[in-house]
Every structure is written in structure tokens, then in C-alpha cells.
Amino acid sequence: VNNFDLELIAARLEALEETIIHRFIDRAQFAHNEPAYLPQHSGFAGAEQYSLFQVRLEAQERLDAEFGRYVVPEERPYTTELPAPRREVRLPDTGIALIAYDCINQTPKICSAYLSCLAALCPPGDDGQHGSSVEHDVSALQAIARRVHYGALYVAESKYRRSPDLYRELIRSGDAEQLLLLLTRPEVESAVVTRLAAKVERLQAHVNRSIRRTIAPALLVEFYRDTVIPLTKAGQVAYLLRR
Amino acid sequence: VNNFDLELIAARLEALEETIIHRFIDRAQFAHNEPAYLPQHSGFAGAEQYSLFQVRLEAQERLDAEFGRYVVPEERPYTTELPAPRREVRLPDTGIALIAYDCINQTPKICSAYLSCLAALCPPGDDGQHGSSVEHDVSALQAIARRVHYGALYVAESKYRRSPDLYRELIRSGDAEQLLLLLTRPEVESAVVTRLAAKVERLQAHVNRSIRRTIAPALLVEFYRDTVIPLTKAGQVAYLLRR
Numbered sequence: 001v002n003n004f005d006l007e008l009i010a011a012r013l014e015a016l017e018e019t020i021i022h023r024f025i026d027r028a029q030f031a032h033n034e035p036a037y038l039p040q041h042s043g044f045a046g047a048e049q050y051s052l053f054q055v056r057l058e059a060q061e062r063l064d065a066e067f068g069r070y071v072v073p074e075e076r077p078y079t080t081e082l083p084a085p086r087r088e089v090r091l092p093d094t095g096i097a098l099i100a101y102d103c104i105n106q107t108p109k110i111c112s113a114y115l116s117c118l119a120a121l122c123p124p125g126d127d128g129q130h131g132s133s134v135e136h137d138v139s140a141l142q143a144i145a146r147r148v149h150y151g152a153l154y155v156a157e158s159k160y161r162r163s164p165d166l167y168r169e170l171i172r173s174g175d176a177e178q179l180l181l182l183l184t185r186p187e188v189e190s191a192v193v194t195r196l197a198a199k200v201e202r203l204q205a206h207v208n209r210s211i212r213r214t215i216a217p218a219l220l221v222e223f224y225r226d227t228v229i230p231l232t233k234a235g236q237v238a239y240l241l242r243r
Numbered sequence: 244v245n246n247f248d249l250e251l252i253a254a255r256l257e258a259l260e261e262t263i264i265h266r267f268i269d270r271a272q273f274a275h276n277e278p279a280y281l282p283q284h285s286g287f288a289g290a291e292q293y294s295l296f297q298v299r300l301e302a303q304e305r306l307d308a309e310f311g312r313y314v315v316p317e318e319r320p321y322t323t324e325l326p327a328p329r330r331e332v333r334l335p336d337t338g339i340a341l342i343a344y345d346c347i348n349q350t351p352k353i354c355s356a357y358l359s360c361l362a363a364l365c366p367p368g369d370d371g372q373h374g375s376s377v378e379h380d381v382s383a384l385q386a387i388a389r390r391v392h393y394g395a396l397y398v399a400e401s402k403y404r405r406s407p408d409l410y411r412e413l414i415r416s417g418d419a420e421q422l423l424l425l426l427t428r429p430e431v432e433s434a435v436v437t438r439l440a441a442k443v444e445r446l447q448a449h450v451n452r453s454i455r456r457t458i459a460p461a462l463l464v465e466f467y468r469d470t471v472i473p474l475t476k477a478g479q480v481a482y483l484l485r486r
Contacts (some may be wrong), residue, residue: 009456033371044310045329051331059306067287067299067374086288087295092370128333131310202449211254 004158008080012154014195020202021220022119023140031127032118036134053115054144057141073098074150078107078141096153103242104152104235107201111146113227118217140166148228154236159183160240171240179237189229193221205212246338247401248412255397257438259390263471264443264463266383267364271458274370279377296358299377300384316341317393321350321384340486347395347481349474353387356470363462393469395478402426403483414483422480427463432472436464 035041035052039078042052048053050058058079065082067091069075073096099102114137130225159182160238200217207214245251278284278295285295293301308325312318316339323483329426341347357380365376402425403410413422443460450457 006287008454011451014451015454056310058404059309061300063306064378066302067378069374069378087286092371127334131332133313135312148476163302206445208254208257211251211258214294243429 003154004161006155006158009151009154009158013147013151013204016143016150017192017196018141018199018203020140020147021196021203023136023143024223025204025212025215026219027133027136027140028120028121028123028213030122030129030133030136031125032122033128033130033133035129037118052130053134053137056131056136060138073101073153074146075104075142076102076149078109078111096157097243098153098239100242101153103150104149104238106148106152106231106235107141107145109142109231109234110148110227113223114141114144115134117219117223121214121215144228148232151232151236151241155232156183156236156239157243159236160243164232167240171243174241176237176241176243178182179240181232183233183236189225192229193224196224197221246333246397247404248400249398252394252397252401255476256390256394259386259393260435260439261446262386262437263383263390263444264446266379266386267463267466268447268448268455268458269381270361270376271364271456273365273376273379274368275365276371276373276376278360278369279373280361291482295373296377296380299374303381304313305318313344316344316396316433317365318385318388319345319348319350319392321354321387321388329391330376335339336375341482343485344392344396346485347478349395349478350384350388353391353470354384356383356466358385360462364458366456387471391474392478394475395482397478398475399426399482399484402479403486410483414486417484418478419484422483423476426476426479432468435472436467439467440464 035053039051039054040049042048042050042055044050044052044055047055059077062076062083064070065077065084066086068085068087070077070082071085071089071091073094116139163214166182167179170182197217197220200215200220204214280294280296282294282297283292285291285293285298286294287293287298304320304322305326307313307321308327309329311328311330313320313325314328314334316333316337362378377407409425410422413425440460440463443458443463447457
């Protein structure tokens with residue numbers, strides 16, 4: 001398997017996009033539950049000063065870190081100062097030409113964009129299900145981070161390998177703006193969001209609406225257009241500049 | 244909302260079944276990875292005597308317990324001696340006439356049935372992705388336990404409320420066998436597995452097979468027929484006998 005075959009990368013990005021859709025739909029089954037996002041309202045013994053969302057996100061990432069999740073290049077955490085893995089993780093050589101993966105970490109922006117879209121994604125109000133809501137948030141955030149960072153690392157490396165001279169020149173001069181231009185393909189981006197909208201429709205076509213809330217394709221289209229796609233490209237530029 | 248409206252319960256069971264299908268498909272993307280299930284092979288510092296699967300399952304359930312997951316009647320854990328919640332969880336009154344929810348806990352049998360079906364679910368061999376495999380196992384097991392115990396508690400209470408005299412009689416005489424007979428409706432069970440098979444097909448119809456492995460509907464049908472349905476009924480009998 002060639003990790004940098006663009007067709008394979010595109011297929012993998014498509015699979016990751018499916019996961020994101022499912023996790024948005026799952027989160028939308030609960031109300032917005034704003035108190036779960038208020039600092040000093042966690043109600044969690046020993047961590048009262050944070051929001052319940054923050055406490056859950058950090059606790060899950062600490063656990064995942066101990067199991068070695070962040071050894072995988074595209075798994076970038078939202079939390080800093082995580083513990084080291086408590087097991088040895090042997091990965092096949094990825095071919096990614098960077099060791100300090102967190103140079104490309106876009107999670108702060110992903111997180112704030114995600115939290116901003118909750119009001120449109122979920123029914124308003126408070127259904128009391130704060131624990132489930134933040135559990136689903138973490139799961140959605142992990143899926144988004146995986147998509148963004150996988151795209152950042154693998155698409156950038158793949159494009160570099162196809163035209164090394166072209167990229168080397170811009171990297172040498174540190175020309176982030178030209179790099180971004182070179183990485184941008186509007187027709188691919190518009191094909192991605194069109195496919196995404198169709199998939200959101202299709203995945204909900206047979207849903208029993210008496211029990212499952214559905215989500216608007218436009219919401220995910222906007223999230224991709226304003227967040228996933230630009231942050232993937234920002235990650236690509238960051239990767240190339242450090243390559 | 245009446246928690247014991249049978250139509251609503253059926254719709255909720257259907258939604259939970261969708262989650263189970265997704266999680267089986269997600270797990271099937273990884274190889275069987277047998278070493279992850281061998282005791283004394285966790286390679287996890289401080290827990291070397293267990294399997295990686297056991298270590299992950301227990302760690303996740305300890306975290307979830309602290310956030311209050313097991314306060315919810317249908318969320319039954321696989322692990323015993325879990326910590327108390329570190330936050331106060333306020334649930335609306337469920338109407339379930341039992342406090343010691345674990346009287347109906349079927350997780351030991353769910354777990355062994357699930358582990359036995361991994362060989363048929365996943366491609367054989369070892370792809371090195373043990374961490375991801377056991378993470379997906381935990382997620383699948385949680386979905387199955389939720390489905391089984393929700394069905395056990397809510398279907399049993401709903402049926403009891405529709406014919407209290409009938410059930411009271413059998414409960415008084417402790418007649419588990421007759422209770423089981425009374426709870427069994429072969430035509431409903433066969434409709435469930437038929438729907439399940441169709442749903443597994445439909446959910447995978449548009450999948451890009453170059454990147455996503457698909458699973459056989461028969462595998463899930465068998466798992467429902469031999470595990471989910473009988474254990475749900477065993478839970479119903481256990482609930483009624485203690486009601």
C-alpha cells in the first residue's frame with residue numbers, strides 16, 4: 001500500500017467524513033445544554049472550576065494518551081501536557097516527514113468552531129443530559145481532528161512528492177501565501193461539499209423521525225466550508241513549511 | 244412522554260440497533276488482532292497481567308462511572324466495583340420499579356458472545372492496531388448493553404402495566420419459565436431480525452469498498468437471534484421476579 005496515493009487518500013477522507021456526519025447526528029439527539037459549557041459549572045468533584053465539557057474532554061484524552069492514541073500522526077489532541085503512553089505502540093512507517101506532529105495541530109480552532117455550531121445543530125434548551133452531550137462532543141471532536149490532520153499530513157506529503165521542486169522553492173522562501181494558493185483546488189472543494197450534502201440526506205432518508213432528530217445538510221456543508229477545509233489547508237501549509 | 248408506550252419503546256430499540264450495526268462495521272475495519280485479548284499480554288504498564296481489551300474496558304468504564312453513566316438504568320457496566328460518580332446526576336423519574344439495576348445485568352454473557360463473534364466479524368490476522376481495536380470493542384459493547392438492558396427494563400415494565408394481574412400471579416409463584424413464555428413473541432422477534440438484515444444491507448449499499456470493509460447481514464442476524472434477543476428476555480424475567 002502506498003500511503004500517498006491520492007485516490008486512496010481521497011477514499012479515506014470520504015470514510016472519515018462519514019464518521020463526522022454520524023457523530024453530528026448523534027450529538028443532535030440531545031439539547032444544546034449550555035450549562036455543560038460554562039466554566040465553574042462542571043459540578044465535578046475536584047474540577048469545579050472548569051466546564052463539564054472541558055473536564056470530559058481532558059479526562060478522555062488522558063485515558064487515550066495512556067493507550068497510545070497520539071502516537072498516530074493524524075490523531076492530534078485538544079489537550080496539552082498529556083501523559084506518555086503506558087504501552088509500546090509499534091506503527092508501520094507512515095512516510096510522514098515530520099516528527100513533531102503537533103506543529104500542524106489545528107485543534108484550538110476546531111474546538112471553538114464546533115462549539116459555536118452547537119446552537120444550530122441541537123434543539124435549544126436543557127434536557128438534563130449533560131453527561132451524554134459532552135461524551136458525544138468528545139467523540140465528534142476526535143472525528144473532526146482525525147479528518148483535518150489526516151488531510152493536512154497526507155495530502156501535503158503526497159502533493160510534495162508529485163512536484164518536489166515546485167514546493168521546495170516556496171518552502172525555502174517561506175512563502176505561506178503561495179503555498180496555500182498552490183494547495184487550493186476550488187473544484188475539488190466544491191465537489192466535496194456537494195457529496196457531503198447528498199450523504200447527509202441519504203444517511204437520514206430512512207430514519208424514524210418520531211424518535212430520531214435529523215440535521216440539515218447545510219449545517220455540515222457550512223462547517224466543512226468554513227472550518228474543516230480551511231483548517232486542513234492551514235495544516236498542510238504548516239507541514240510543508242517544516243518539512 | 245410516556246416511557247412505557249410500546250410504540251415509543253420499539254422506535255427507541257430500533258435506533259439503538261442502528262448504533263450497534265455502525266459499531267460492528269467500525270470494528271470490522273480492523274483485523275481480529277487476537278493478542279489484544281490474551282491475558283498477560285496487555286503490555287500496559289501497571290496492568291501487565293490482563294489483556295489489553297480488559298484494561299481498556301475497565302479504564303473506560305471507570306471514567307464513565309465517574310461522570311455518572313451508570314446512574315442511567317439501561318447503562319449497565321461490564322466491570323464490577325466501579326467508582327462512585329464525581330458529579331450529581333439528576334434524572335427525570337424513569338418509572339422503573341427497581342433500584343438495584345444490576346439485578347438484571349447481562350454483561351458477562353454479552354461480553355463472551357461478542358468476543359466469540361470477532362473471528363467471523365473481522366479479517367483474520369494482526370494489523371498491529373490493537374489500541375483502536377479494543378477502543379471499538381468497548382464502544383460496541385456499550386451499545387449492545389444499552390440495547391439489551393433498555394429492552395429488559397422498559398419492555399418488561401410496559402408489559403407488566405398492561406396486564407398486572409397476569410404477571411403478579413407468576414411473579415408470586417416465581418415461575419420464571421412461564422414468565423419467559425409470556426414474554427416471547429416469535430413473530431416480533433422474526434420481524435426484528437428481518438428488519439435488521441435489510442438495514443445492514445442498506446447502510447452499506449453506497450460504501451466505497453476500496454477503503455471500507457463490509458460485514459455480512461447474517462452475522463448480525465445471528466448475534467441478535469442467539470444473544471441480544473435471549474439476553475433481553477432473560478433481563479425481563481430477572482426484572483419481573485424482583486419487581
